[in-house]
Amino acid sequence: MEIKRKESDFIVTVSPHVRSVETVPRIMWTVVVSLLPALLCGVYFFGLRVIFVTALCIVGALFSEWFVEKLAGKPITIGDGSAFLSGLLLGLTMPVTVPFYIPLISSFIAVGITKQIFGGIGYNIFNPALIGRAFALITWPRAMTSWVEPSKMFDLNNIGAAFSNIGMWLDGKTSATPLGILKLEGIAKVFEPYAAKADLYMNLLIGQRAGSIGETSVIAILIGALFLMLRRYISWHIPVSYLATVGLFSWILGGKEGLFTGDALLHVLSGGLMLGAFFMATDYVTSPSVKKGRLVFGFGCGILTVLIRLKAGYPEGVMFAILIMNCFAPLIDRNLKQKVFGLRKGK
């Protein structure tokens, strides 16, 4: 017999019928917020031009996303925070002195090419911000490695100075990063200006050193990272294994007087390591998603970083290390699955 089905307004879907409040935009915007301390430290140490450079990167990233999606006839996703985040991260890796076209072009490489050409959010193999930066470094090596002394640019008694350089970098005392000095002139030179070793470490912690806009202040980065970890947005696995590996191997291999004489602390606190370990290597899309795999990923990043810093031509290796490990992320995920409940090992 035929059953007459009653008209009804109920929605019918497969279970589950309740979902968590977490969404992709919420995650992305939260990460953006967690980077604000690092950005503010950048402004404090390098002046208001920091805002200008970062804004160029963000605008470039958002425009590239919109542009490519428009061309491809895809839905526009610039509101989901992901392109904004890539732009911000890219900005934080720039020297404050870059001419305006570098942020614009490299943000297009980051988001327009690295992310969108591969199919948009979720499909890119490489971390967009890092590819953008790598492109800039290779294309404009001079501009991307001219550093200035911090702290001269933001003087509360002389606000005018903060604005003076916004459009084009005019002057400022050039300087080298601690890792740059280490590479070219050796460890003694790094510590030369300081009465005690601890003074240098202290400066590294607060960010009083030459370097990229958002990478210098370890404390500011840790505040943001801690916030993300407490909210369980990033897990500790990658950063901890990354930092531990760098510490361990720079201690073993980094010394002039043979094995086990390197300055682990110097290595861990300088360069782009903190920003890289907590905010770049932990990018969901381009890192493994299983805990075990994340430990391996962090370890790989660590080894490569130390090798590049010590043996290769560049003073800093974080960027290339993470990019190289990005290629391995899918492979790591495929081979290091979790233990399935009820399955014996080796089966």
Add this chain to the structure above:
Amino acid sequence: MGLLTFSVGGIHPNDNKLYTANLPIENLKAPKQLVIPLSQHAGAPCKPVVEPGQRVFMYSKIGEPTAFVSASVHSSVSGKVIEIRNHPSSTGRMVLSVVIENDGKDEAVELEEDEDYINKEPDVLKERIKQAGIVGMGGATFPTSVKLSPPKEKPIDSIIINGAECEPYLTADHRMMVEKPIEVLEGLRVLMKVLGVANGYVGIENNKKDAIKYMVSACAGFEGIKVLPLKVKYPQGAEKMLIKSILNREVPAGGLPMDVRVVVQNVGTAYAIYEAVRYNRPVVERVVSVTGAGIKNPKNLKVRIGTQIKDVIDYCGGVKAGVSKVIAGGPMMGFALYSTDIPVTKGTSGIVALVEQGLTHYEKYRACIRCGRCIEACPMGLMPQMFSVYVERGFYEDCKDYNLFDCFECGSCTYVCPAKRPIVQQIRLAKTLVKR
């Protein structure tokens, strides 16, 4: 901190139990007409043993099992069989059902009480359980008599009563443990006797403090039974998780609880077992939580099997404006209904009406960002995002490399996914396509 739990995965959804947690179970009067499906269990449907026009009594058998894995069906009222026809069930499938017109007299088949039931032979007890048509009343509806007949090479040493009730909203088992603790424990004692087992456990999630209290004090008179508080974590009440939590045994992949010498039964089932062995009473009613923001007056109701869900909801004041989903069962694993002309069956633990707010529509999902939340949530240690991505691309076979069939569709992965991907739906699709 002392509370037992399983180690891998699990989620913490808002339990929303306050709607009904403190409301005593009320009896719902049987409606004018009942539709009693002949398949309310996992396994072969029953064949009808009544004919249209025939008068039936309360407790009369109306459906006879046709196979070993099956369970008889009884009339829950006295009255006249009007017709036997296909009627939609909560899963959306059509099921052969007996439509009975209630004469309102509740004239019952005379039941013989046996006060000395506990001293009866296991086989006698098992037969009574079988005759009563008892199935797993938590929702899985596996015939209990089958669970109590493990093959000889699989000895059982422990029985667990599942009082976790980890699904949000539901409070039927909770109320049962508060109001009928002795009977539930008697049911467990019978189970222990049937299987010749010395260890019985009752696992209760720690959000039911009063149930734990009542069960613990009732437990004093029973030998070999322990009441254990469990950590509140979904899916604590899944058989495999519960066994892991309480006994730290891992049911092998693809295996059953009896592979680790355990039988798990739900609280409602234990109660039904007690009723069956002592009073020879078949399952003709069950406790249903009628709850959710969309129900005017949420209640815990004792409902005759075969009562239409719309009659149940009407008794609770009807639905509020703006209801967009009505679910048979809990919100994590229950079935969304397209109509409320669907009968309450032995496995209907709850009727949950949700309002628009807080629902997510599947068509709006995004690309997977590989965040790993689903992996972390999966109690089975699987990689749900691989299923999701493979199914999206049509690579169904590849899902098998990731242990597709170990997924029991608990929904934890889908609950946490920030991209709102319909992972369980994709998994089900893969399961049907790969089997072929």
